[in-house]
Amino acid sequence: MNDNQTNAEQLILQAARKIFIEKGMEGARMQEIADEAGINKALLHYYFRSKDKLFQAVFLEAFQKFLPQIEMLLKSELPFIQKLELFIKNYISIMIENPYIPGFVLHELTQNPQRLAELLKNHVVVMPEFLTQLQNEINNGVIKPVDPRQIMINSLALCIFPFVARPIIQTVFFGNDAETYNAFLEQRKTSVYNFIKSAIFIEKP
Amino acid sequence: MNDNQTNAEQLILQAARKIFIEKGMEGARMQEIADEAGINKALLHYYFRSKDKLFQAVFLEAFQKFLPQIEMLLKSELPFIQKLELFIKNYISIMIENPYIPGFVLHELTQNPQRLAELLKNHVVVMPEFLTQLQNEINNGVIKPVDPRQIMINSLALCIFPFVARPIIQTVFFGNDAETYNAFLEQRKTSVYNFIKSAIFIEKP
DNA sequence: TCTATTTTTGACCACTTGGTTAAATCATTT
DNA sequence: AAATGATTTAACCAAGTGGTCAAAAATAGA
Numbered sequence: 225m226n227d228n229q230t231n232a233e234q235l236i237l238q239a240a241r242k243i244f245i246e247k248g249m250e251g252a253r254m255q256e257i258a259d260e261a262g263i264n265k266a267l268l269h270y271y272f273r274s275k276d277k278l279f280q281a282v283f284l285e286a287f288q289k290f291l292p293q294i295e296m297l298l299k300s301e302l303p304f305i306q307k308l309e310l311f312i313k314n315y316i317s318i319m320i321e322n323p324y325i326p327g328f329v330l331h332e333l334t335q336n337p338q339r340l341a342e343l344l345k346n347h348v349v350v351m352p353e354f355l356t357q358l359q360n361e362i363n364n365g366v367i368k369p370v371d372p373r374q375i376m377i378n379s380l381a382l383c384i385f386p387f388v389a390r391p392i393i394q395t396v397f398f399g400n401d402a403e404t405y406n407a408f409l410e411q412r413k414t415s416v417y418n419f420i421k422s423a424i425f426i427e428k429p
Numbered sequence: 430m431n432d433n434q435t436n437a438e439q440l441i442l443q444a445a446r447k448i449f450i451e452k453g454m455e456g457a458r459m460q461e462i463a464d465e466a467g468i469n470k471a472l473l474h475y476y477f478r479s480k481d482k483l484f485q486a487v488f489l490e491a492f493q494k495f496l497p498q499i500e501m502l503l504k505s506e507l508p509f510i511q512k513l514e515l516f517i518k519n520y521i522s523i524m525i526e527n528p529y530i531p532g533f534v535l536h537e538l539t540q541n542p543q544r545l546a547e548l549l550k551n552h553v554v555v556m557p558e559f560l561t562q563l564q565n566e567i568n569n570g571v572i573k574p575v576d577p578r579q580i581m582i583n584s585l586a587l588c589i590f591p592f593v594a595r596p597i598i599q600t601v602f603f604g605n606d607a608e609t610y611n612a613f614l615e616q617r618k619t620s621v622y623n624f625i626k627s628a629i630f631i632e633k634p
Numbered sequence: 635t636c637t638a639t640t641t642t643t644g645a646c647c648a649c650t651t652g653g654t655t656a657a658a659t660c661a662t663t664t
Numbered sequence: 665a666a667a668t669g670a671t672t673t674a675a676c677c678a679a680g681t682g683g684t685c686a687a688a689a690a691t692a693g694a
């Protein structure tokens with residue numbers, strides 16, 4: 225019960241995170257994770273029983289990094305426009321700090337969709353309420369009459385896509401210069417918000 | 430030189446397409462592809478020398494399914510607003526017909542970014558012209574003053590994301606009902622266009 | 635210090651992987 | 665029908681793969 229125990233476990237998790245996110249579940253090798261952590265391969269199985277268990281630990285950690293922020297905003301009592309602004313700015317900020325997680329989560333969830341059901345059992349049940357609030361704004365003539373789900377999905381798309389497609393976009397539009405692209409992503413915090421606002425709010429005459 | 434030759438080759442490509450798109454490069458097994466094609470595993474290596482070569486054939490085919498449409502539109506002499514509409518409707522249509530290709534291409538390109546440089550050598554050099562045209566519309570006061578790249582990337586995001594994140598969106602917003610989601614995607618052909626138009630065009634008083 | 639427990643390791647295993655090969659089958663030409 | 669060349673196969677292989685295990689090393693308790 226020394227603190228090397230926790231130390232090794234954290235070392236493994238850290239290494240596993242890096243390799244899994246880089247190579248995916250199928251592409252990652254236990255030996256590579258062990259090397260990255262600077263320990264013996266058998267130790268991986270001592271702390272986490274199998275590759276699958278280790279992967280699940282990493283995946284869950286990554287997934288949950290984003291969920292609380294979404295829930296907090298969906299549950300809050302703010303007016304819609306403020307929720308929208310907060311959501312976009314927070315969400316993009318988290319992604320700038322964890323740029324490889326969105327693609328990782330998206331791919332692994334596509335590869336193994338039944339996992340999603342498990343993950344969502346305890347979360348995001350508040351979504352309907354949020355969609356209702358949006359529908360109310362439409363009924364009040366504040367927002368243009370569009371399917372609220374289209375608006376919701378458009379917002380997600382505009383936030384997430386630049387991270388999921390980063391290698392392509394960075395190459396095609398930014399001469400593969402990471403710094404320029406980072407600045408571009410930073411700008412999107414306000415750019416995306418303005419874009420959506422212009423798209424859905426009805427201009428007062 | 431009988432026509433079984435082409436027949437077997439097509440059979441293999443068809444099977445490889447299915448398995449690779451389903452499982453990715455790392456997850457796919459040569460044996461599984463052979464079984465799917467109903468032939469011996471050694472025959473895969475007879476027609477395509479290695480797993481990597483076979484994968485490249487499948488990937489290139491998938492990638493090129495979308496590129497010509499983009500180029501055609503970018504190169505055309507149409508006014509911007511018409512280009513935009515055509516692009517969105519065509520692009521979403523192709524994706525509805527090939528719904529699993531976007532995620533496949535995106536993931537494999539993220540996993541192996543250096544491949545992108547090779548692929549783009551002969552393509553999409555017209556992008557700057559298009560961005561210039563967009564900038565002109567801004568200068569003429571037709572479009573709001575926003576970074577043209579933001580507009581371009583927003584358009585791509587709105588088109589592509591619903592296919593890349595299909596399993597999640599379909600589950601969270603549509604009770605995992607594929608038919609409903611297909612109808613939703615169909616609606617997006619006009620919905621996305623209207624969304625972008627409202628977002629960027631300046632209303633005439 | 636001696637003992638008991640936990641942590642770490644090297645060697646090992648059964649199994650799967652992509653890939654090869656020599657022989658068999660099939661089709662074509664003579 | 666015989667020879668030739670292209671196609672297909674079963675059997676095989678070396679190199680990994682995730683995973684195990686007994687023993688060593690480190691640690692904690694007495």
